[in-house]
Amino acid sequence: MVSLKDIASKCGVSIATVSKALNDHSDIGAETKVRIRNAAKEMGYVPNAAAKSMKTNRTHNIGVLFMDDANSGLTHDFFAGVLESFKKEVEKEGYDITFISNDRSRPGRASYLEHARYRRFDGVIIANVHFDDPEVVELVKSNIPVVTIDHIYNETTTILSDNVSGMSDLVDFVVAAGHRKIAYIHGVESSTTNLRLVTFNRKLEEHGIEIPEEYIKESPYRDTHGAYEKTLELLKLRTRPTCIFYPDDYATYGGMRAIAERGLKVPDDISVVGFDGIKVARHIRPRLTTYRQNTDELGTLAAKNLVDLIERPKTTLVQQIVVKGKLLEGDTLKKLN
Amino acid sequence: MVSLKDIASKCGVSIATVSKALNDHSDIGAETKVRIRNAAKEMGYVPNAAAKSMKTNRTHNIGVLFMDDANSGLTHDFFAGVLESFKKEVEKEGYDITFISNDRSRPGRASYLEHARYRRFDGVIIANVHFDDPEVVELVKSNIPVVTIDHIYNETTTILSDNVSGMSDLVDFVVAAGHRKIAYIHGVESSTTNLRLVTFNRKLEEHGIEIPEEYIKESPYRDTHGAYEKTLELLKLRTRPTCIFYPDDYATYGGMRAIAERGLKVPDDISVVGFDGIKVARHIRPRLTTYRQNTDELGTLAAKNLVDLIERPKTTLVQQIVVKGKLLEGDTLKKLN
DNA sequence: TATGGAACCGTAAACGTTTAAGTGAATAGG
């Protein structure tokens, strides 16, 4: 690997001169600059990020922390969409992204914070994790700039998908279609789930609708089998709901399978609504009625805010930003009126 | 950030002693080791990857190069699956992964190779790219250990999904079901596409089946709209095919939409088969008849081979490995006999 | 003729590690 030293000796100048020439400092003569630059190009010089970072204390590398248990990981549509746009945006600003490994099983592994420090990430984005995990909290409370997706800590900037008005819109839409017997299979305990569930309950109350306890079930995100089982339970009730809410689109498909197996039709016999608006759902019939999250903007805003926090810490404020999604009207909700 | 120097002065020993104590060298006394280690833990010491890499010439960081044009990126099911298992496997071996940015538009950007050299990646995995892109070729021909997915260069280890026998099995299966009028909407020019197309043609020949030219169409991967259009063209033919092959499952859904809009039913009026076996397809009715690629094993094998190439270059050989997939029998193929 | 100041380039320290080589003391062997 050719280094500044090699260029220096070839050009008959000092290392400092080469460094300054390549970084376009003002105290290097014009023709010296071109001479050095030509030599650098000719010799195939590529700077060494590690050496650079030691002097500058900046790595231009951002850590990405997200969960990848059985159900999610990179193949999680929502997360992949956010990460994709996040990546594009930070690359524009000259940053790379590196995953913070989350294999919790290995003995003697580094904690999230240790890993981040080891790589000297300039900043970190956190998404889809168990947000009250002590290791995550430790990372959040550190001095590393952090942006979180869909979870509010007081000390970090957060980009929130619109769970509240998303769920709100969905309930309004379903109620407007004439439904009163509405069931909700919600995700397992998380701040996102809580937001949606509270909103669900509040909206029903607003509409003066009361539902039996058995209409509220819990099943993990993206767990088609769990949704399948819970849906079967709902279908066995004496007074069956006319519409079922699911935690996400994947789960919805699991539920629809249960419905089909019981010989019922969507939406004629029973309606379903999802959440997320995964890409493929737009191309499959019947089209899901669901709430599409704006993953593009979530990722882009997360990137912009994180870069701001890194590069202009004094002038950027920690804030919570809500990104509105969009209700996608599909063919899985029947109008009862 | 606390460094070796801080620990050294606190413990009253030299920096070298601290380094060797933490790396468990044999020439440090037992109680000195524990003293130093305790101090390190207590002071919250985390090594500096950059400094370490300067001495050792190893970054324990692997570069990931893949395409992300409009149709793919991280949200590409196949790639996300491969990357997910790749990531898990290399993390076990103590490696991180960093994306090689592929924003080709930025002026003055680094080439793939330059980027890889800048970060001093120990190795690189290449997938889903335009494999004859000069920049990709340059990277492949460099001295950096490389593993490619689904494309054979002579100088690199390659993990191949099973396009040949996958397509072969599919054709056999479809022909066995009694189909003779078989159309194929294949992906755009790539080595993968070529493999499948050649295999498709060869197998038809083996079965003594001749099809008109109009039965072969081209449409990009994962382009539901393109598949939709091409399917409409096929449906307008005087002698309509009884079965249509698609380049991937997404495209298949696009095709099915076209079929439904023409008032036809799958599989009663026309059969379709996909390729890839994306996760969600298993939960959607009708279930696709498709060929599921074993993304888990593709990623894991890529990781193992790359790590071997990095750590044991003398004893590991460059090779091509084929990972067999599995034909998933769904409900979109009608038996005609 | 000094003087001041650009303009241009070099010196050297520093970032945080690793490691070959060296030092000194204690121990063992004869």
Place this chain on the structure above:
DNA sequence: CCTATTCACTTAAACGTTTACGGTTCCATA
């Protein structure tokens, strides 16, 4: 008692950068 060996640790150089500070040279100005 002398020498060789082992043990435990230190010295110092090196990896490839950046940057504050100095040092020349040269020219314009007083």
